[in-house]
Amino acid sequence: MARKLAVIGAGLMGSGIAQVSAQAGWDVVLRDVTDEALRRGTDSIKASYDKFVAKGKLEAHDADAALARITPTTDLDAVADADVIVEAVFEKLDVKHEIFRALDRLAKDEAILASNTSAIPITKIAAVTGRPERVVGTHFFSPVPMMALCELVRGYKTSDETLARAREFAESTGKTCIVVNRDVAGFVTTRLISALVVEAAKLHESGVATAEDIDLACKLGFGHAMGPLATADLTGVDILLHAASNIYTESQDEKFAPPESMRRMVDAGDIGRKSGQGFYTYEAHSPE
Ligand SMILES: NC(=O)c1ccc[n+]([C@@H]2O[C@H](COP(=O)([O-])OP(=O)(O)OC[C@H]3O[C@@H](n4cnc5c(N)ncnc54)[C@H](O)[C@@H]3O)[C@@H](O)[C@H]2O)c1
Numbered sequence: 001m002a003r004k005l006a007v008i009g010a011g012l013m014g015s016g017i018a019q020v021s022a023q024a025g026w027d028v029v030l031r032d033v034t035d036e037a038l039r040r041g042t043d044s045i046k047a048s049y050d051k052f053v054a055k056g057k058l059e060a061h062d063a064d065a066a067l068a069r070i071t072p073t074t075d076l077d078a079v080a081d082a083d084v085i086v087e088a089v090f091e092k093l094d095v096k097h098e099i100f101r102a103l104d105r106l107a108k109d110e111a112i113l114a115s116n117t118s119a120i121p122i123t124k125i126a127a128v129t130g131r132p133e134r135v136v137g138t139h140f141f142s143p144v145p146m147m148a149l150c151e152l153v154r155g156y157k158t159s160d161e162t163l164a165r166a167r168e169f170a171e172s173t174g175k176t177c178i179v180v181n182r183d184v185a186g187f188v189t190t191r192l193i194s195a196l197v198v199e200a201a202k203l204h205e206s207g208v209a210t211a212e213d214i215d216l217a218c219k220l221g222f223g224h225a226m227g228p229l230a231t232a233d234l235t236g237v238d239i240l241l242h243a244a245s246n247i248y249t250e251s252q253d254e255k256f257a258p259p260e261s262m263r264r265m266v267d268a269g270d271i272g273r274k275s276g277q278g279f280y281t282y283e284a285h286s287p288e
Contacts, residue, residue, distance in 0.1 A: 003027055005169070006082035008099055010041025010072065013116050014088035016144025019045045020173040022066040023058070029071050029078045038072040045070065048145055079106050084169045086138055088116040096120065097128045104129040112165050114138040119190055119243060121183045122155035132157035136166045139187060140175070150175040155183050185250035186243060193231065194244040195255050198262075200228040204279065205261040211279040229279035233272035237279075241266050 003026050007018045010032040018030045018041070032038045046067060052058035071078070079085050085107055087099050096115060103113050113135045115125050126135035137153025150170035154163055167177050180187045186194060200214045209217070215227020232240045241258050248256040265271070265278065272278030 004082045004084075005029070006031060006079040006085045008032075008076075008079070008085065008087045008103075009089035010038050011088065012142060013140060013144060014086075015041035015044050016048075016142065017086055017088060017116065017140055017173075018070055019048055019066075020145055020175075021169075022069040023049075023062070024173045025069075026172070027069050027071075029073055029082060031073050031076060031078060033074060035074065038074065042067075042070065042072055052145075076102055077106060079103060079111075081108065082111055083108075084112050084114065084165070086114045086116060091117060091120065093120055093124065096125050100125055100135070101128050104131060112136060112162050112169075114166055114169075116140055119186060119246060121185070122153050122158065123183045126155045126157060133159040134162050136162050137180070137183075137187070138166050138170055139189070140170075141189075148174075148176050149189075150177050151180060151187055151189050152177050153180040153183060153187055186247040186256075190243050191247060191256075193228070194240065194247055196228045197232045197240050198244050198256060198258055201232070201262045201279075202259045204229065205259045233278035233280055233282075236272050236274060237262060238266045238271040 005021050005026040006029045007014045008031050010030050014030065018028045022028045030038065030041060032041060049058060049063035049067060053060050053063050085103055087096060089095050089099060096117065100113065107113060111134070113129065115122060115137055116139060117125065117137060118139060122135060122137040126132035129135060132155060135155055136158050137151070139151035139153060141147035141149050152163060152166050152170065163179065170177050178188060184191070203209055203214055204211055211229045215230050218224040218227045241262050244256050244258045269275055270277040273282050276282050276284060
């Protein structure tokens with residue numbers, strides 16, 4: 001199996017993807033635009049390997065070997081011999097378009113071009129390349145070393161072979177894949193969490209139940225690790241509002257229409273843990 005990977009973007013997701021891939025034996029080129037971003041990315045990878053070693057889940061020599069397989073660079077030409085390229089830059093279509101145009105120019109013909117986008121249609125990203133059949137979504141979850149899922153997204157022109165190779169890559173990093181067969185807004189995971197959070201916010205807004213009870217219902221009734229309102233606070237109420245609004249705009253399906261209270265929370269800056277107030281109140285710098 002092909003073993004050369006390029007990851008574009010050394011932020012939270014890109015560094016996580018580089019980390020699990022290098023650990024799985026891939027030679028990884030990690031590309032970002034500045035040395036500072038690359039340093040942050042590689043520092044976080046090293047810190048994460050160190051934690052696994054401290055917990056006895058990884059041998060120190062394996063961590064060293066994995067780290068040595070990661071080559072940080074600001075040079076995009078370094079993608080030229082990669083078999084798999086995963087883009088994990090900002091969630092902005094114009095930034096992703098710029099990257100995919102360049103990848104189309106620089107990558108070898110048989111390379112697969114994957115995007116870690118959480119919500120942008122793969123078809124829209126693929127459309128700027130001359131090889132849309134080789135473009136696919138590989139949606140990893142945060143924190144990448146801990147989360148077992150990779151959502152594979154088939155764009156309108158993604159070939160079966162590309163999907164199979166994306167699966168092979170994701171599975172080699174220890175992930176379990178689900179396949180999104182049609183490039184719908186929000187894929188499967190963001191649609192599910194958006195519908196749940198929107199309904200939970202509606203129940204909360206109309207006083208049917210408290211935030212605590214709504215979350216307890218999901219935890220104790222359905223075995224969810226975390227309730228939807230606590231999840232919204234953790235992810236960011238603004239992020240989930242944006243995600244649900246986008247899906248609603250595309251689908252016109254009322255179940256994704258965010259309630260007014262959610263919009264007002266965001267207007268007021270009550271966006272969850274990062275602001276100290278969301279559906280719950282958080283102590284400053286509280287780890288919880
Ligand atoms: N954060 C999450 O929980 C999460 C989960 C799943 C998917 N995603 C998706 O993953 C992608 C990356 O998200 P993130 O949270 O890692 O973002 P981030 O802001 O942590 O990192 C983005 C990185 O991309 C770099 N970058 C920007 N333009 C670049 C370019 N032209 N070339 C190379 N690098 C460039 C930035 O310098 C930055 O280091 C987004 O599409 C996001 O929607 C995020």
